[in-house]
Amino acid sequence: MKRVYIFLAILLLIGCTAPQQAVPYAEQSAAPTAEPLFSIEVTDVAPIVSEEPNDAVEPILTPEPSPDGDLTEPEAPESVLPEGALPSAWVTDGKALGCDILVFVDGFGLGFDVDGKKASACSVTVEEKATQDVEPYETHRVLLHIGEETYGLGELRFDTTKLSEPNLYGVLYTWVVMDSDLADLEPADLDWTLVASKKDGKEKVFNGESAGLIASFDTAAQSIAVFTAKQKYLGGEEYEFLPDSISKKTVTLTVPEDAILSIMGEEYRMLVSRDRFFALLENGYIGFLSGEEEDLFVGCELGYSKGKLKYLREIG
Numbered sequence: 001m002k003r004v005y006i007f008l009a010i011l012l013l014i015g016c017t018a019p020q021q022a023v024p025y026a027e028q029s030a031a032p033t034a035e036p037l038f039s040i041e042v043t044d045v046a047p048i049v050s051e052e053p054n055d056a057v058e059p060i061l062t063p064e065p066s067p068d069g070d071l072t073e074p075e076a077p078e079s080v081l082p083e084g085a086l087p088s089a090w091v092t093d094g095k096a097l098g099c100d101i102l103v104f105v106d107g108f109g110l111g112f113d114v115d116g117k118k119a120s121a122c123s124v125t126v127e128e129k130a131t132q133d134v135e136p137y138e139t140h141r142v143l144l145h146i147g148e149e150t151y152g153l154g155e156l157r158f159d160t161t162k163l164s165e166p167n168l169y170g171v172l173y174t175w176v177v178m179d180s181d182l183a184d185l186e187p188a189d190l191d192w193t194l195v196a197s198k199k200d201g202k203e204k205v206f207n208g209e210s211a212g213l214i215a216s217f218d219t220a221a222q223s224i225a226v227f228t229a230k231q232k233y234l235g236g237e238e239y240e241f242l243p244d245s246i247s248k249k250t251v252t253l254t255v256p257e258d259a260i261l262s263i264m265g266e267e268y269r270m271l272v273s274r275d276r277f278f279a280l281l282e283n284g285y286i287g288f289l290s291g292e293e294e295d296l297f298v299g300c301e302l303g304y305s306k307g308k309l310k311y312l313r314e315i316g
Helices: 002-017 025-029 274-282
Strands: 089-093 101-105 108-112 122-126 137-146 149-159 173-176 197-200 203-206 210-218 223-235 238-242 250-254 260-264 269-272 300-305 308-314
Touching (some): 101 122, 210 274, 269 274
Antiparallel strands (some): 089 101, 101 108, 210 300, 260 269
16 A cells, blocks of 8 residues: 555656646637648749731831930931932923823923823922932932822932943933832823824724934934834734835924924833933934944834924834
């Protein structure tokens, strides 16, 4: 019995001396932590780029700010043309050739239809400021003004590498319309049956049977000497020049200011003023005068009456 009391005393002594771990109040009262439903892992994500459609419109570029902070228009290419290189331009009535107006640049002319407007309501200019900077060309627009409206009639392209070398037409530029993105109007088809016509069945066609070769000219007297010739009509607008029909003697014809004169341009058949016509002759233009080789002897369709030339156009 004594052993039992001694054992109980030992147990009581151990219970009183064993250290107890204290638990903070906050941990005792906190709710158990729940496990997350899913975890999110953050990685580097590439930005989403929307693809533009193939036919997206090019953006309009904002003008570059000037040094003082003002927005300014892009500067035009600096002109390198010699003084006086830009030609003059004017407008005349086009009724004689079946169109509204005739526009001449430096004596080279094209017809245009402008909703029945008369030449007196129109004016034309060659823009002094260069427009495009496409090497090696310097470009100047041809502008038609009708009231408050302005239309581009193409561009004059100057080859800046050949400013001392006039081209086939004796000038430093080419008037480009068909291949120009600056043209708002296309030239009209001139009605040459109003100048000289013949019947082909029930149709009226241009009469190009009368032809000739210019033998010489006199700029001061405004006259030309011509070997007359004939062409054979093949149908439609086709003619065949007949070399055996060339006359042995020349006929001298004066060229009045209202004579209708035409050459084959690079894009279109073009009209030429009387002054430009004689300038072409003085420069040896092969469409009228013979070149070094006989196959350059082109010839002209022409009409005249009482010693005066009515029309003349290069055979094309």
